[in-house]
Amino acid sequence: MTKQSPPKPPKPRTAGRPSGGGGLTKQRIAEEALAQIDEFGLGAFSMREVAARLDVYPATVHWHVSTREALLAEVAALVMAEVPPPPGKLVWKDWIAELFRRCRATVRRHPNVAQLLGAQLVSNGSLPMELVEGILATLADAGFEDEALLEAYNCVVAAMLGFLTMEFSPLPADNTQAWAEELRERVHTIRPLDHPVLTRNLAQLANKAFILRWDNGTTVPLDSSFERHIQITIDGLEAFARRIRVR
Amino acid sequence: MTKQSPPKPPKPRTAGRPSGGGGLTKQRIAEEALAQIDEFGLGAFSMREVAARLDVYPATVHWHVSTREALLAEVAALVMAEVPPPPGKLVWKDWIAELFRRCRATVRRHPNVAQLLGAQLVSNGSLPMELVEGILATLADAGFEDEALLEAYNCVVAAMLGFLTMEFSPLPADNTQAWAEELRERVHTIRPLDHPVLTRNLAQLANKAFILRWDNGTTVPLDSSFERHIQITIDGLEAFARRIRVR
DNA sequence: ACCTGAACACCGTTCAAGT
DNA sequence: ACCTGAACACCGTTCAAGT
Secondary structure: OOOOOOOOOOOOOOOOOOOOOOOOOHHHHHHHHHHHHHHHOHHHOOHHHHHHHOOOOHHHHHHHHOOHHHHHHHHHHHHHOOOOOOOOOOOHHHHHHHHHHHHHHHHHHOHHHHHHHOOOHHHHOOOOHHHHHHHHHHHHHOOOOOHHHHHHHHHHHHHHHHHHHHHOOOOOOOOHHHHHHHHHHHHHOOOOOOOHHHHHOHHHHOOOOOOOOOOOOOOOOOHHHHHHHHHHHHHHHHHHHHHHHHO | OOOOOOOOOOOOOOOOOOOOOOOOOHHHHHHHHHHHHHHHOHHHOOHHHHHHHOOOOHHHHHHHHOOHHHHHHHHHHHHHOOOOOOOOOOOHHHHHHHHHHHHHHHHHHOHHHHHHHOOOHHHHOOOOHHHHHHHHHHHHHOOOOOHHHHHHHHHHHHHHHHHHHHHOOOOOOOOHHHHHHHHHHHHHOOOOOOOHHHHHOHHHHOOOOOOOOOOOOOOOOOHHHHHHHHHHHHHHHHHHHHHHHHO
16 A cells, blocks of 8 residues: 555665664564554454564564464453553452453453454463452452352453453454445344344344444444443342352 | 375366256355364364365355355354254243353354354354344343343343353464463462462362463363353343332 | 356465574 | 574465356
8 A cells, every 4th residue: 555665775684683772572573563453453463564564574573472373362461461450449349340341441442452352262361360360359358269269250251351352343354334234234124023122122222232233342332231241240240149158 | 184195186177057966055165164163173264275175266165255254254153053042931031041051052062163253243243133032032021121121132142152252262273282381380380479369279260260271161161150150140130120120 | 157277465484594 | 592585385365267
């Protein structure tokens, strides 16, 4: 697109350790990769592109990162490291709710990495240990221990990352417009006799309910649904805690 | 791997519409793609590979499917179409719980497509409309309407697909072994002073808690966590229903 | 309408060679 | 230790040409 300088002046660079303030690091590479993904989406990400941005040969990137997958995991970790842990003094319900909100705020700033969070085991390891400990400590405070602690923890993580992964799942890369129009058409021509409840609530659901939408969370945020999701999760956890106490 | 017949006998095939029982269809292509993914993982999926399996030129596949992304969406739809809708006579709590379980059973049969379900908006449209209507009808039965219906629905879908996406998220493609060993090492050498709760419950959490595991749901299924996730979601929904009734 | 055959512009990764 | 330069074996997609 912006490549219109054909008499490309040959940049003579030398091999070996850089003399200037160069100092390419894994961190630096991940930052550049994140920038690329933020700007143009995951589809525009490639080792070669990142190398080009850093004005370096592809092999150089590989010297630092080993593999494309590893770099993406690094990027995911970079994003999740931005999540500020909620203050420790909150009661457990508020702490969990705050975590959900802060996590979403961070993902909102990097929506294109959302699909990396839940969907790959490598980048599942991206949540900072500090947050993991925070969740566990909070749930322990709420009265969960042993297997109940494990279950409550998994529920919290799945509910949080799962929702965000879906809310910000990317649109088709190619002809977004045509695709959106087609889905919108399909949703609005659903046969009322086969799908009465859907039809009756179409105005409420169209483009705001999962599976029935053609824009993602970047364009059409699911604010109220997310807040409700928090409440439902916490109410469910409380019921769980009650069941334990009763026993 | 199994390619050791170099004097490949040239298969002379003719262009044009196939005479025999050929009849390549989008459906047929998606089935072959699914088979490939089931066997060797999403990493081994490519248009060319699918074409080879069908004994056809890559361009032929493109004539039927338009794009790689579209084919993957088709594959996701194929899988989710396998989910048998729960019987309609169940009370709403049981219906939702059954849906969760049936959905999981299906994804368990095709774990490698899990990462497609939640993470791409194209394949978000994969859930059959019949199930969507089922969820809506069930929730309407439970007393949710208008915006509450939207919120409850989004919560159900996110909770269900979100958990499954994470439980079956794929391992790194390359040197799985080394990666697993490294993560296991990292988890077991967490500093006790910084992460007391984590350390205290390490035996309970290691390789069974999200972020702290190196095997996915195929090897180490999160059965009890999933059942608890169902209960928590339903209890939360019930609390939500109560809040509405009170108002 | 459906397919072949070939081509284009990309990939990730490896490896010898430089400094 | 860190990088160049080139190569290898793949990709997805397009397009004219066949039948």
